[in-house]
Amino acid sequence: MTEAPLIVPSTSGPRASAAHDQDDLLSGLNPQQLAAVTYRGPALLIVAGAGSGKTSVLTRRIASLLRGREAWPSQILAITFTNKAAGEMRERVAGLVGEASRGMWISTFHSACVRILRREAEQFGFTKSFTIYDSGDSRALIKRLVKDHEADAYGLTPASVQGRISKLKNELQDSESYARDANMSDPAERKFVEIFADYQRRLRKANAFDFDDLIGQTVYLFRAFPKVADTYRRRFRHILVDEYQDTNHAQYALIHELTRPVSADAPDPYASNGMMIFEPETAPELEGASLTVVGDSDQSIYAFRGADIRNISEFERDFPGARVVLLEQNYRSTQNILSAANAVIGNNFDRKDKKLWSDRGDGDMIVGFTGYSQHDEAQFVADEVEMLRRAGMPYSEMAVFYRTNSQSRALEEIFIRSAVPYKIMGGTKFYERAEIKDALAYLISVANPADEMSVRRILNKPRRGIGDVTETAIARFAEDHGISFREALSMPAQLGVGPKIQAGIAQLDAVLKEATEILLPASGEVPPPTSVADGLSLLLAKSGYLDALRASRDPQDEARVENLDEFVAVARDFARNNPEGTIADFLTEVALVSDADDLDDESGSVSMMTMHTAKGLEYDAVFVTGVEEDLIPHRISAGEPGGPQEERRLFYVGITRARKRLHLSLAMTRAQFGEVSVAMPSRFLQEIPAELVDWRQSPGDVNSRGGMQSRALNARRGGFGGGSSSGGDRFGVKKLPPRDSLKPLSTSMDKFTNKVTGKVRDNGDLELAAGDRIRHDDFGEGRVDAVTGEGAKRIAHVRFDSAGLKKLLIKIAPIEKL
DNA sequence: GCGATACTCACTGAG
DNA sequence: TGAGTATCGC
Secondary structure, eight states: OOOGGGOOOOOSSOOOSGGGTTHHHHTTOOHHHHHHHHOOSSEEEEEEOTTSOHHHHHHHHHHHHHHTTSSOGGGEEEEESSHHHHHHHHHHHHHHHGGGGTTOEEEEHHHHHHHHHHHHGGGGTOOTTOEEEOHHHHHHHHHHHHHHTTGGGGTOOHHHHHHHHHHHHHTTOOHHHHHHHSOTTSHHHHHHHHHHHHHHHHHHHTTEEEHHHHHHHHHHHHHHOHHHHHHHHHHOOEEEESSGGGOBHHHHHHHHHHTSOBOTTSOOTTGGGTOOOSSOTTOSSBOOOEEEEEEOGGGOOOGGGTBOTHHHHTHHHHSTTOEEEEEOBOSSSOHHHHHHHHHHHTTOTTSOOOOOBOSSOOOSOEEEEEESSHHHHHHHHHHHHHHHHHTTOOGGGEEEEESSGGGHHHHHHHHHHTTOOEEESSSSOGGGSHHHHHHHHHHHHHHOTTOHHHHHHHHTSSOOSOOHHHHHHHHHHHHHTTOOHHHHTTOGGGGOOOHHHHHHHHHHHHHHHHHHHHHSOSTTOOOOTTHHHHHHHHHHHHTTHHHHHHHOOOHHHHHHHHHHHHHHHHHHHHHHHOTTOOHHHHHHHHHHOOGGGGOOGGGOOEEEEEHHHHTTOOEEEEEEOOOBTBBTTBGGGGGSTTHHHHHHHHHHHHHTTEEEEEEEEEESEEEETTEEEEOOBOHHHHTSOGGGEEEEEOHHHHHHHTTOOOHHHHHHHHHHSTTOOOOTTTTOTTOOOOGGGSOOTHHHHTTOTTOOOOOOOOOTTOOOOTTOEEEETTTEEEEEEEEESOGGGOEEEEEETTTEEEEEETTTSSEEEO
8 A cells, every 4th residue: 555645755864863763753644653663662553444544554664673673584474365365565665664574473363373384383293394275175085974974965065164163163162172062962063073973083183274274273382381381472572463353353353362460480581682761671471572463443344253353352352551543634535435434334333433634636437327237337347447547547546346256247248348358366275286286196195195185186086097985995905004195005906906096196296295305304414405396297297197188189178288388387476485395385375375366556457356355455447246135245255244344344345445536336236157037226326425426327217218118217317327416315224115016127128239249250360451341240330540469369449330439359359340 | 996977056255 | 147066977
């Protein structure tokens, strides 16, 4: 985040005396920000509204601690939600204090916990090389367990079991503590408890933690081994937590453990360096670390994942004597955008009133648009993007948000067709692709042979003729002889399987052994930095995995080979950045990267992402799409306690990302599961004062021009149309008519010339030149102004007779030359 | 054990 | 629509 008023012109002349050291940190701050940077005490809560400069405040606070010699870098622990946010904070602190920033822990909850767990794993029965199971991995394991326990008969699905286990772990419950309170006379409950316990046993046996365990087991470690906890309490004297409103109970407990005072008896290695500002050196015990948290309960959007808003609302009770600082001035958005945001969030009743304000002036009006279909809506977005681009706004300053990932497809189709460069944050993640997971499973099989899931995964990849029967035989053999699944692979002759399969197993075993020598050289030798990449290449090549893909005639396999190349490149990159990184470090990094992390804006393309991913980001122009009932608020949220309110916060997060221009759009019909259904405008739209919105095409317009006489929509027109609304019907929102009072619009839609479809055609090598006239399926006739680009990426700039100026990707546009 | 085909079910959200 | 799974014939 960048907030203009905080950017300080570099002072001329050398920064000579210590007295002036803090000047550049403090200048340009408003009084609240100043207090947030300079307050010293055991606990500080910074309530930071959207765009109020919290990142600046946090980084300056850290810099000020370091510059004032109040803390060594190693005594600072700063927690963020994404690796990207962590990297950004590290960079900004480095910009303020230079070298002194090294040695700080600035990381996510998950990475910090992995670091601690790797160090301490042996204390409680794990090894340093434990595996991290992502949700897909644990889903697979739970699926097996549900099957083994025949639990589907009790209505337990893998998804529900996984969800419940995750929730419980976020509450720091285990199967035993849960069983104590559960109704164990219910057979489904008993089954669930069995599976939960079994799941945990399997994880332990596999030397693995799932995502939730990373936090929960660290808390457990601290509680079970106070001496271990004390070393970290001594070390971290200043703990700062960002996005505190999204912490769950386990994370809260972790922070609590870390900020406890240290009991007196143990020696204190840090007491002698004179850095302890809170206590005299002779004190018998060490006070708890100083805690700073930053958050905004209006931006809490992860309750579904266990985030507990009470962590922030009850902070003052949890940490008596805490100071609270409120940052309400917004440095990001224009007043129109903020007024809309305030109006929307004001409908949540259980919040402390807080009004964002800006001194940047009203700015442009919010633009509203209703499309007939999602394609139509997407075309509006694409057109508007092009208009802003022509007006000088770079693509990288624009973003399109949607509620669910599936909405991105229609947008993508139109963007491709309109030759708008874009990139999608999220969706199918690189590390969730099958081939990457296979490659990872190979690496894990070497790094952590106890992880049976991974070994089983690669057993028959590539095909070695090993099916269920052989797999079970191996498992039985291992069990009978008290050895691990992995070890059983090294004695294929004794498994009682055919010679061909024996050879396959022997070959796999040999490859894994060879890779082990590269990745984990025996007896204390330090592997060279390139070992991870080398080991990976060897595994992929000698296992026959790559050859099998290359030999395949499935066109997708070509892309898979490229992905694997990319993955090897990631490993080489890793070696470059971490010369001493081990295979375990590499696997950690890979397991913990997330979508929000690879946002990189240099490429000059429009960003598309879900509103969840958008948190913490900002853009000059923002398009919030699909502002419809059942989408935002999402249908499923209605059944959850606090669901609709969380949806409203999510919408609020979306609109407060915009600096200058905000667009809200929806479609009257939306296709899902291949079927077209009618959509209704979101209730949130009604909560925005009508005078702030310039409707290019309101829901009412679509309705009347579509020839539909729906009372439901006409009744709402006052709120949507024309900007002259009295707001009289703004409170009628809750009485939405049943959906079937609307007939699908599709029957009458066919009349409309600007109905845009997702149609694509392969024009092969159609030649166009300036001056040509063409006909487009959706836009009608037009004249080519210019042609740019090369080969498959040639773009026609066309002036349509009625639809205006458009860019078209010639290869796929539904056009013909006249 | 494998590959092709038919069929089913799902789309919140994310670490 | 399209990914994932069950079923079947080889």
